[in-house]
Amino acid sequence: MAPKSKLSTSRERATNPLVWCGAIICIILTIAVIIGGIVTFIGYLVIHPRVPYVSVMDAHLDHIQIDYAGILEIQVTILIRAQNGNEKAHASFSDSSYSLSLNREVVAQLVAPPFEVGKNSSVYFNYVVPSSPIPLRPDQAEDVDAGLKKDLIIFDLKGSSRVRWRIGSLGSVRYLCRLDCQLRFHPLNGTYIPSRWATRISGTSLKPKSSQVCFLGNTRLNAYM
Known part of the structure; x- marks a missing residue:
């Protein structure tokens, strides 16, 4: 039974990089959305558009x-x-x-x-x-x-x-x-x-x-x- 336990543990460790990559991508997307929102808000304050x-x-x-x-x-x-x-x-x-x-x-x-x-x-x-x-x-x-x-x-x-x-x-x-x-x-x-x-x-x-x-x-x- 011990070899099976080691095999499953090694498989779990093999998937960890994929999980980390997904988490990093999510963080980057979240930061991009926040920055985009800030830029849009600042642009609105500067331009102050009025609807024709x-x-x-x-x-x-x-x-x-x-x-x-x-x-x-x-x-x-x-x-x-x-x-x-x-x-x-x-x-x-x-x-x-x-x-x-x-x-x-x-x-x-x-x-x-x-x-x-x-x-x-x-x-x-x-x-x-x-x-x-x-x-x-x-x-x-x-x-x-x-x-x-x-x-x-x-x-x-x-x-x-x-x-x-x-x-x-x-x-x-x-x-x-x-x-x-x-x-x-x-x-x-x-x-x-x-x-x-x-x-x-x-x-x-x-x-x-x-x-x-x-x-x-x-x-x-x-x-x-």
């Missing part, structure tokens, strides 16, 4: 009219801002598309070509949705008529834009920037009623700095028939 976003700056209800047949005619002007609060990085926006609806009826699709926003700057899009006959269902026509009598018309603006920006040497980030808000107007004079929660951007909390401004010319869009 899209918001509604202003709007105006230029014209609204509905006849007895339930045919709606409107014209709305909407000023949308793409904001990049980063002082050391440009931001690229693409696939920008937003639906404007009234009483669950889409009246226009607002789109923009790919564009870039410079460091700590903004780009403004002035959308003018022109008047066009839009047939409404009886219930929709009643809702619009009630809103006119109350001097309160509410539009829904929903859409998104794909954003790409680089965080210094930490790499680039891509995400979908969503815009979901209600545009409230007094139809008697067309004034826009700003709301504290007018824009909601994918769960981000932002505090934009003062910035440079670049206007991209008016964009006219036909309302859906």
Whole structure:
């Protein structure tokens, strides 16, 4: 029995180097992860990145009219801002598309070509949705008529834009920037009623700095028939 005991002991000793190698590799990986986390954290503190976003700056209800047949005619002007609060990085926006609806009826699709926003700057899009006959269902026509009598018309603006920006040497980030808000107007004079929660951007909390401004010319869009 003694020889068997010596044989098993020698086998156990033969596997010890493999165990040590595995332990050393685990330690090296752990240290690398910790160092990477520290470098990322320090880089974030130095660069202090701000998430680019899209918001509604202003709007105006230029014209609204509905006849007895339930045919709606409107014209709305909407000023949308793409904001990049980063002082050391440009931001690229693409696939920008937003639906404007009234009483669950889409009246226009607002789109923009790919564009870039410079460091700590903004780009403004002035959308003018022109008047066009839009047939409404009886219930929709009643809702619009009630809103006119109350001097309160509410539009829904929903859409998104794909954003790409680089965080210094930490790499680039891509995400979908969503815009979901209600545009409230007094139809008697067309004034826009700003709301504290007018824009909601994918769960981000932002505090934009003062910035440079670049206007991209008016964009006219036909309302859906």
